Amino acid sequence: MNIVILNGNPDPNARELERYIDALTAELAAKGHEVNAHTLRDMNIRSCTGCWSCWVKTPGMCAQHDDMPVVYTSVMAADLVLFASPIIMGFVSALLKRANERFIPLIHPYLVIDRGECHHLKRYTRYPELGLILHKGADADDEDIKITSDIYARIALNFKTTLRFSIQTSQPIQEALHAIAAA
Amino acid sequence: MRLLLLNGSPRGTAGNTAILLKHFTEGFLANNNNSAETGYLKRAIDHRKLAEKFTGASAVIIAFPLYADSMPGIVKDFIETLGRVRGKGPSPKIGFIVQSGFPEAVHSRYVEKYLEKLARRLDAPYLGTVIRGGVEGIQAMPPFMTRRLFMAFRSLGRHFGVTKEFHPIIVKKLAAKERLSMVKKAVFRACQSIGLTNMYWNMMLKKNGAFERRFDRPYQP
Ligand SMILES: Cc1cc2nc3c(=O)[nH]c(=O)nc-3n(C[C@H](O)[C@H](O)[C@H](O)COP(=O)(O)O)c2cc1C
Numbered sequence: 001m002n003i004v005i006l007n008g009n010p011d012p013n014a015r016e017l018e019r020y021i022d023a024l025t026a027e028l029a030a031k032g033h034e035v036n037a038h039t040l041r042d043m044n045i046r047s048c049t050g051c052w053s054c055w056v057k058t059p060g061m062c063a064q065h066d067d068m069p070v071v072y073t074s075v076m077a078a079d080l081v082l083f084a085s086p087i088i089m090g091f092v093s094a095l096l097k098r099a100n101e102r103f104i105p106l107i108h109p110y111l112v113i114d115r116g117e118c119h120h121l122k123r124y125t126r127y128p129e130l131g132l133i134l135h136k137g138a139d140a141d142d143e144d145i146k147i148t149s150d151i152y153a154r155i156a157l158n159f160k161t162t163l164r165f166s167i168q169t170s171q172p173i174q175e176a177l178h179a180i181a182a183a
Numbered sequence: 184m185r186l187l188l189l190n191g192s193p194r195g196t197a198g199n200t201a202i203l204l205k206h207f208t209e210g211f212l213a214n215n216n217n218s219a220e221t222g223y224l225k226r227a228i229d230h231r232k233l234a235e236k237f238t239g240a241s242a243v244i245i246a247f248p249l250y251a252d253s254m255p256g257i258v259k260d261f262i263e264t265l266g267r268v269r270g271k272g273p274s275p276k277i278g279f280i281v282q283s284g285f286p287e288a289v290h291s292r293y294v295e296k297y298l299e300k301l302a303r304r305l306d307a308p309y310l311g312t313v314i315r316g317g318v319e320g321i322q323a324m325p326p327f328m329t330r331r332l333f334m335a336f337r338s339l340g341r342h343f344g345v346t347k348e349f350h351p352i353i354v355k356k357l358a359a360k361e362r363l364s365m366v367k368k369a370v371f372r373a374c375q376s377i378g379l380t381n382m383y384w385n386m387m388l389k390k391n392g393a394f395e396r397r398f399d400r401p402y403q404p
Contacts, residue, residue: 047256050194050248056387059399069402077404089266090300091259098256106402109384113371116362118285124400147300151293154252 003028003180004078004128005037006071008085008096009135012041017086017135020169024133024176031177036074043067045099054105060123062105071099072106076124080164080183083152084133087140091148103159114157122160129183130156132166133176184347186211187240187275188221189233191247191258195225199318200246203282206333207244210340217344224257230264238269242276242310242347248318249283253294262301269305277302278310278349286317288358311349313339314358320383 005025009017021037028035044066053063062068075081083100085092108121132152134145149166156163164183167176188208192198208219222233224247237243247258254262279298281291291314302309321329335357342350363371374380388394 047193048250050192050198052387056384057391057393059388059393059396060401061399072402073404076402089259089262090304091253091262091297094256094259094263097251097253097259101251101256103251108398110381111371111375113363113368116368117287117289118363118371123398124403143300147293147297151253151297154290154293158252 001079001180002034002077003036003080003082004074005035005082005084005133006096006099007037007039007041008083008093008099009039010041010088010093010095011086014086014135016137016169017084017133020133020135020173021084023173027173027177028180036078038071038074040095040099043070045071045095045102047098048101048104052109055109060105062102068099068102071102075103075128076106078128080131080180081128082131082133082180084135086135086137087144087148088137090140090144091151092134100155107158107160119158119160127159127161130159130161130163131179131183132163133169134166135169184217184344185241186217186219186343187236187243188219189224189237189243189245189261190221191224191245191255191261193225193248193250193255193257195223198248199282199321200248200280202321202333203280203315203318203336204246206336207280207340207343210337210342211344213341214344224261227257227260230261231268233261234264234268237265237275240275242278244278244280244310246280246282249281249285249291249294252290253297265305274305274307276310276347277305277307279312280315281312282315282318284317284319286360287363288314288316288361290316292361310347311354313349313354316359323383 005021007021025035025037046064046066051063054061083096085096106123108123110121111118112121153163165179167179188204190200190204192200211217211219247254283290295312298312299309335353339353388397
């Protein structure tokens with residue numbers, strides 16, 4: 001499998017999530033998977049400005065010049081994308097959220113009814129499956145994990161795919177590997 | 184009452200959030216004892232100053248567009264700043280307005296859960312979340328199509344200015360349908376078959392000379 005990890009940990013000194021991602025990456029590589037991890041805090045990722053250029057001026061391409069094209073290329077070639085973040089104030093980091101909303105060029109403006117709801121049309125024929133890796137930390141509880149995972153299941157729906165699992169860094173790496181194998 | 188309004192749209196003063204807040208504020212200021220101040224969350228460098236204002240305020244409304252099924256990244260950024268600067272003790276009363284592109288309220292119900300929990304996290308009395316769908320496009324609509332929407336936001340503001348609460352009936356009216364009804368779905372399909380559902384996007388694509396390229400896949404592996 002081609003697996004992409006978007007590491008949304010904003011704090012290089014908060015090591016738990018980094019260690020988890022490193023260990024997971026090593027295990028996956030040992031199993032023969034191709035793994036590309038992007039550390040978002042080291043990249044230039046700007047906020048979406050809501051200009052709609054990606055839908056009505058340069059279809060499929062964002063008007064901003066930063067490091068997102070690296071992410072786009074890698075995400076669209078992946079079988080599975082893992083979003084990794086510590087829970088901060090009850091949700092994923094602003095850093096990861098900022099990158100997520102820049103995914104809008106990857107879908108199409110046209111509206112469709114999907115599962116009885118309004119959504120957008122696919123731009124590509126195939127999208128990667130999604131998984132969440134959350135680090136709970138001292139300030140978070142199970143309700144925060146549930147709220148965040150539920151929102152990411154909705155994000156997956158709008159990204160024309162499925163959230164296959166949501167795991168926490170407190171779970172053994174083996175459980176993450178099982179979840180990934182089943183995805 | 185003195186109210187702090189925080190506009191969380193990345194489009195700032197040019198966005199739809201600003202339009203809805205303008206009508207809300209007009210209604211709110213109909214009561215002469217009220218005063219309101221609006222802050223914009225668009226730029227991260229303003230967040231510290233606004234977080235301090237937040238802490239000192241008696242009531243705050245944070246309004247934002249639904250961005251990928253939740254708050255825009257800049258709003259989350261501001262919430263993280265709040266987490267850092269906030270001392271111990273109670274926060275101001277806090278309410279939210281979430282408006283979205285898709286017409287159904289269901290899209291915003293998930294972030295509503297987050298916002299309700301956020302109020303608890305901040306030890307802030309929760310005033311509720313106003314949800315409104317189908318807002319993208321209001322700037323291209325003729326006045327007769329938006330009149331009732333703007334009137335509803337003005338009454339919401341007027342009631343808020345008197346009772347310090349979101350009026351539950353207006354909130355319910357604004358949220359309208361949770362999901363598309365069978366009739367709406369049938370209407371949608373009929374409109375779709377004659378190309379009406381995509382009219383707004385096609386108009387802009389054509390204006391920009393990009394219509395022929397609308398199905399481009401620049402990141403196809
Ligand atoms: C990056 C991006 C993501 C969006 N995600 C959603 C979404 O998940 N659901 C939805 O209903 N509308 C979504 N919208 C539409 C906006 O909520 C809508 O256009 C809103 O009216 C914009 O308000 P503003 O002009 O105040 O920024 C999104 C728009 C953008 C630019």
